[in-house]
Amino acid sequence: MKLLAYEVDKRSFLGVLNEDETWVYPVSAAGMEYRSMKDLIREAGPSEMEMLDYISKKAPGDVMGAAPVDEIRVVSPIAEPDQDIICLGINYMDHAKESARFKKEEFSKPEKAIYFSKRVNRTNDPDGIIPAHKNLTNQLDYEAELAVIIKKDAKDVKPGEVKDYIFGYTIMNDVSAREVQTEHKQWYFGKSLDGFTPLGPCIMTADSTAFPPVLKIQSKVNGELRQNSNTGLFIHGIEEVICELTKGMTLKAGTIIATGTPAGVGMGFVPPKFLETGDAVECIIEGIGTLRNTVGE
Numbered sequence: 001m002k003l004l005a006y007e008v009d010k011r012s013f014l015g016v017l018n019e020d021e022t023w024v025y026p027v028s029a030a031g032m033e034y035r036s037m038k039d040l041i042r043e044a045g046p047s048e049m050e051m052l053d054y055i056s057k058k059a060p061g062d063v064m065g066a067a068p069v070d071e072i073r074v075v076s077p078i079a080e081p082d083q084d085i086i087c088l089g090i091n092y093m094d095h096a097k098e099s100a101r102f103k104k105e106e107f108s109k110p111e112k113a114i115y116f117s118k119r120v121n122r123t124n125d126p127d128g129i130i131p132a133h134k135n136l137t138n139q140l141d142y143e144a145e146l147a148v149i150i151k152k153d154a155k156d157v158k159p160g161e162v163k164d165y166i167f168g169y170t171i172m173n174d175v176s177a178r179e180v181q182t183e184h185k186q187w188y189f190g191k192s193l194d195g196f197t198p199l200g201p202c203i204m205t206a207d208s209t210a211f212p213p214v215l216k217i218q219s220k221v222n223g224e225l226r227q228n229s230n231t232g233l234f235i236h237g238i239e240e241v242i243c244e245l246t247k248g249m250t251l252k253a254g255t256i257i258a259t260g261t262p263a264g265v266g267m268g269f270v271p272p273k274f275l276e277t278g279d280a281v282e283c284i285i286e287g288i289g290t291l292r293n294t295v296g297e
Contacts, residue, residue, distance in 0.1 A: 001016060001017075001056055001204070002202040002208075002288075003017075003037065003077065004017065004077060005036075005037055005076065005077050006073060006075060007073040008067055008072050013026045013028075014026065014034055014036070014037060016052045016055065017069070017202065018056055018057070018058070018060065018066075019057055021069065022068065023063075023066050024067055024072060025055055025060075025063045025065065026067075027052065028064075028065060029055055029064050029065055029066070030048070030054075030055050032044070032051075032052075037077050038078060041151060041167050042253045042254060049205070074200060074201050074202075075125045075200075076122075076124065076128075076199045077170055077199065077200055077201075078123060078254065079123055080121070081120050081256055082255075084117040085147075085172070085256045085257070086256070086258070087115070087116050087117065087145075087174065087257075087260075088113055088236065088241065088258065088259050089115075090114050091113070091114075091234050091260025092229060092234065092262040092263065094229070094233075097263070098267070098268030110235060113236040113241055116187045117188065118174065118188075118191050118192055118197060118258070119192035122194075123197045123199040124196070124198040125198070126200040126201040126291055126292060127292055127293065128195070128198060129294055129295070129296040130175055130275075130296060131194060131195040131196075131296055132277055132297055136193065137178070137190075138274070139177060139179045139266075139267070139272070139274050140175070140177060140276075141175070141267055141274055141275065142175060142176075142219055142221065142275060142283070144171065144173060144218065144219040144227050144262075144283035144284070144285070144291075145172045145258045145259055145260060145261050145283075146169055146172075146215065146258075146259045147169065147170045147199065147257065148169060148238055148242075148257040148258075148259060149167045149203060149256055149257075150166065150167065150253055150254065150257070151253060152165060152253050153250055153251070154242065156246055157242055157243055159243055162238065162239045162242045165251075166211070167203070167206060169203065169206070169209070169285075170203045170288060171200065171201070171284075171285050171291040172256070172258050173219075173281065175197070176191050176196070177190040177191075177196075199291070201288075201289050202288065202289060204287055212232075212237055212238050212239060213231055213287075214231060214232035215230065215231045215232075215285050215286040217229050217230060217231055217284070218283075219264065219282060219283050220282040221266075221275065221280070222279055223280075226264040226266075227263065227264030228264065229262030233262065234259060234260065235260075238257075238259065241257065241259070275295045277295050277297055278294070278295060280292065280293075280294050281294070281295065
């Protein structure tokens with residue numbers, strides 16, 4: 001099942017895609033009045049999720065408020081996260097190698113997961129403009145990532161329990177200013193500029209795929225395939241990450257965890273292929289869809 005946030009005539013809705021993904025049905029058609037995806041994640045119980053799945057299988061003519069997908073504006077499913085996004089760095093072996101090469105460092109496999117946070121006041125919408133921030137960077141880069149969304153408060157989660165704490169998955173483009181990262185010797189500033197967190201286009205609920213998810217992940221720039229990998233190649237898997245983090249912290253419902261990016265980012269090419277104004281960037285994950293954005297001025 002795929003949930004999304006969208007607008008019709010500048011009015012905001014939450015909805016569920018029908019089976020062939022040509023129509024969206026508002027959650028109000030299932031008797032729900034959630035105003036944001038964060039509220040739905042925190043509060044919707046199993047029976048309500050079952051009802052959403054049930055109406056997604058109905059014909060459009062049988063659902064009040066049904067709208068064709070090509071007549072809506074899809075927006076970020078979680079526009080304003082309650083907390084910074086938790087990110088994993090260097091979580092695919094091939095990306096670890098290209099990152100070391102770009103920084104002219106000796107390659108070594110990360111034995112422990114590398115965590116950092118990404119400041120997000122507001123996520124960027126599907127089809128939104130990625131600001132170039134030319135006053136700060138000439139090395140604008142893309143990173144296609146699978147983002148995990150926590151369903152309920154998680155503390156001391158044990159192996160085998162992790163999937164019960166996951167609401168679903170979406171796509172995040174971890175846009176990065178490479179020389180800002182290098183100059184400041186860390187990732188926070190260079191990944192936290194306004195507009196650097198495109199998210200969407202929908203949330204695929206956790207019960208829609210196997211756990212752990214093994215999904216093809218790709219990115220394209222102006223139609224050229226850049227990244228082409230699979231989430232089954234994580235160095236540190238979702239179960240390991242959530243079990244480790246919750247030993248010492250509580251992950252609140254709605255927390256977003258970005259799981260890292262594979263090889264093929266701009267800095268990995270020789271010479272590098274950084275983004276420029278007008279470039280069209282697509283991040284694609286099997287089963288979820290395509291997150292498209294354009295680089296602005």
